[in-house]
Amino acid sequence: MDRYHWLLVFHMAGAFMVLGGAMMAGIFNIAALRRERPSEIVVLFRLTRYAVTSILAGMVVTLAFGIWLVADVDYVKWSNSWVIVALILWFVANALGGIGGGRDKRTRQLAEQLAAQGDQPSAELRTRLRDPVSLALSWGSGLAVVAILALMIWKPGA
Amino acid sequence: MVAIIRPDSWNFPLFLHVLGAATVTGATAAAFVGAVLSRRWPWLRRVVARTLLLAVFPAWLLMRLGGAWEDSRSPIGDGSTWLGIGYIVGDAGFVLLIVAMILGAVSVRKAERRWPIQAVAVITGAYFVALLVAMFAMTGKPGS
Numbered sequence: 001m002d003r004y005h006w007l008l009v010f011h012m013a014g015a016f017m018v019l020g021g022a023m024m025a026g027i028f029n030i031a032a033l034r035r036e037r038p039s040e041i042v043v044l045f046r047l048t049r050y051a052v053t054s055i056l057a058g059m060v061v062t063l064a065f066g067i068w069l070v071a072d073v074d075y076v077k078w079s080n081s082w083v084i085v086a087l088i089l090w091f092v093a094n095a096l097g098g099i100g101g102g103r104d105k106r107t108r109q110l111a112e113q114l115a116a117q118g119d120q121p122s123a124e125l126r127t128r129l130r131d132p133v134s135l136a137l138s139w140g141s142g143l144a145v146v147a148i149l150a151l152m153i154w155k156p157g158a
Numbered sequence: 159m160v161a162i163i164r165p166d167s168w169n170f171p172l173f174l175h176v177l178g179a180a181t182v183t184g185a186t187a188a189a190f191v192g193a194v195l196s197r198r199w200p201w202l203r204r205v206v207a208r209t210l211l212l213a214v215f216p217a218w219l220l221m222r223l224g225g226a227w228e229d230s231r232s233p234i235g236d237g238s239t240w241l242g243i244g245y246i247v248g249d250a251g252f253v254l255l256i257v258a259m260i261l262g263a264v265s266v267r268k269a270e271r272r273w274p275i276q277a278v279a280v281i282t283g284a285y286f287v288a289l290l291v292a293m294f295a296m297t298g299k300p301g302s
Contacts, residue, residue: 005298012297016290019177020184027188027213031205043199047191051184146177153173154166 007072011065015149017058022142025051029138033129036121038114041129045108052101063090081157086148093144100137107134164232171227178220182251183289185213186282189258193279196265203275207262210278215255222248238302240295247292254285 001009025048032044070076070083077083107128114122128134164172189209196202225248235241258281265274 001298001300005300009294009298012293015176016180016183016293019180020187023181023184023213023217024188024191027185027205027209031208040199040201043195043202044205047188047195050191051188054184054187149177149180150173153176154169 004069004073007065007069011062011069014058014061014063014065015152017054018062018145019058019149021051021054021058022145024048025055025138026142036126037119038111038122038125039119041111041125042108042115045104045111048104055097059090059094080155082151082155086151089144089148089151093141093148096137096144097141100134100141103131103134103137107131168228168232171224171231174220174224175228176224178217178222178224179289179293182214182217182221183286183293185209185217186286186289189214189262190279190282190286193262193275193282196275197272200269203262203265203269206275206278207259207266210255210259210262210282214282215259218248218251218255222251235299235302238299240299240302243295244292247288250288251285254281258282258285 028044028048028051032041032048035041035044066086070078107125110122110125110128114120114125189206192202192206192209196206225244229235229241258278261274261278261281265271265278268274
């Protein structure tokens, strides 16, 4: 295997960590929407943290090896529109995920509080779980990542 | 070099294949984690069963059908070891995931039995590792 393929393997591994982590987070997020007991919702939110760790690590790995690939190969330039748009989307995905994650953290803290106080279903928790802004931020972040994958494959303007 | 000179008509099947491969890996990891932790929280068995049926299997279909479509258009890798590894992992996944889905459903219906969900944990854990090996082989194309 030459250096290009090794760089591509690590870049792709990072992409798998991001997309796979997003899928995992989505699964636990949807499962949490279907539960009523705060203690069960807490468990699913804690599982989501594994996914978030994978996403964050994958974001760093994709960026680092993506930059290395652009610097290393002759036929990709920093001025290529798909490279620029991909970098912008990388920041957009992180920003949306970060804001959405902050709101999810407050929902998890409410669920933990309710679990410690009798573990009864709560209308407030249900409303927070279905908060359209939080859902839009999290799913929007995932869509931005899928858009980056599309750019990597089509390379428009290359 | 191949990636940059790929004809446009190959891009959509490749996009579906890579998206399916990444999401089946994440969904398999979610099923594995759920199956392992269902020992402590038995209600996670239902989450695992639903994940296998509604996330892992559809993502596997996307990966496998996208890959077959891509392979029908592109001559790259024909007869190579890395493509063979991809096909083995893809096709073995069909059998493994069907078995895992059945066992996942059994673990929900027969709550007193622990072995079905334990078997799901073993199958999904093994398949997760196989998917990572396939990712390495298909991206790095060793030996080509």
